[in-house]
Amino acid sequence: MPSSVMPTTSRSDGHPSPAAVSTIGLRKSYGDKTVLDGIDLHIPAGSVFALLGPNGAGKTTAVKILSTLVSADGGQAQVAGHDVAAAPDGVRAAIGVTGQFSAVDGLITGEENMLLMADLHHLSKREGRRVTAELLERFDLVEAAKKPAQSYSGGMKRRLDIAMTLVGDPRIIFLDEPTTGLDPRSRHNMWQIIRELVSDGVTVFLTTQYLEEADELADRIAVLNDGRIAAEGTAEELKRLIPGGHVRLRFCDPSAYRSAAEALREVTRDDEALALQIPSDGSQRELRSILDWLDSLGIEADELTVHTPDLDDVFFALTSSTVPSPRGRRDQPKDAR
Secondary structure (H helix, E strand, O other): OOHHHOOOEEOOOOOEEOEEEEEEEEEEEEOOEEEEEEEEEEEEOOOEEEEEOOOOOOHHHHHHHHOOOOOOOEEEEEEOOEEOOOOHHHHHHHEEEEOOOOOOOOOOEHHHHHHHHHHHOOOOHHHHHHHHHHHHHHOOOOOOOOOEHHHOOHHHHHHHHHHHHHHHOOOEEEEEOOOOOOOHHHHHHHHHHHHHHHHOOOEEEEEOOOHHHHHHHOOEEEEEEOOEEEEEEOHHHHHOOOOOOEEEEEOOOHHHHHHHHHHOOOOEEEOOOOEEEEEOOOOHHHHHHHHHHHHHOOOOOOEEEEEOOOHHHHHHHHOOOOOOOOOOOOOOOOOOO
16 A cells, blocks of 8 residues: 555654554444444654543454454555555564553563563574563563562563563554553553653554543544544643633732623632633633733733643543534533533
């Protein structure tokens, strides 16, 4: 498949950003069940992309197609510049995949798991031992290296799993719900590992049900629902799709508060706190409009805070029966909670 048909994103210098992963109209069904119904993705190299969705939404199916484990029924997909259907070997050479269920063999040691992976990547024994030692140290597993992996905690097994994935030096890593079942401390440790990978130039395709995880890590987020991308953007862009955002103005001077309350429409007053709440999507344009309006009246607020819905609100709204358009239509969702 020629790369020219895949979408690109312009950089600030006017040149297109290279895509680590691109899809157009990707489709997959199992019997009468349509799992992916024509999804388009563009994931720039060196970024974190999070795919969110309820159970059964098709997140794992997307990962399996992009990692060449299953075939799509239609559409196009490129990973690391290779067509997943026409050049699967090229894709496999460039990627690593870690699922929610660990690939670690618990009956052998952590070091032996790593050396086995090195053999699978056809590294020489010397190179395999060098890479193993480096990764065990990087993932803080040196002390446990000689112990059977079945004795590891959940967080240690997950670190070992990712270390094994990195033996082949992949430039793109698919992490399918990598922190499922981990305690909060282990989850935060995993987040730091992911950040370090990206700082080294690795692209991370992350599926997760933890909305905080996507908010913390992802440069861009897509919400998959009923086989389609319901919305895609940065976390802040997605939060602005959902009604409920507002700007809160607080005043120290009661007279300034009263003047602003009289001048501004669609405002909720809190007379005790001398605060006004104005509906807003939190965009720069709306904030500038509010501030310009206050300046024209000679009124200055002592404190301005912007409140936007969180990703929980976004998730519930986008996966309910009425969904805001990715282009920003603001339909009120039914039973968003």
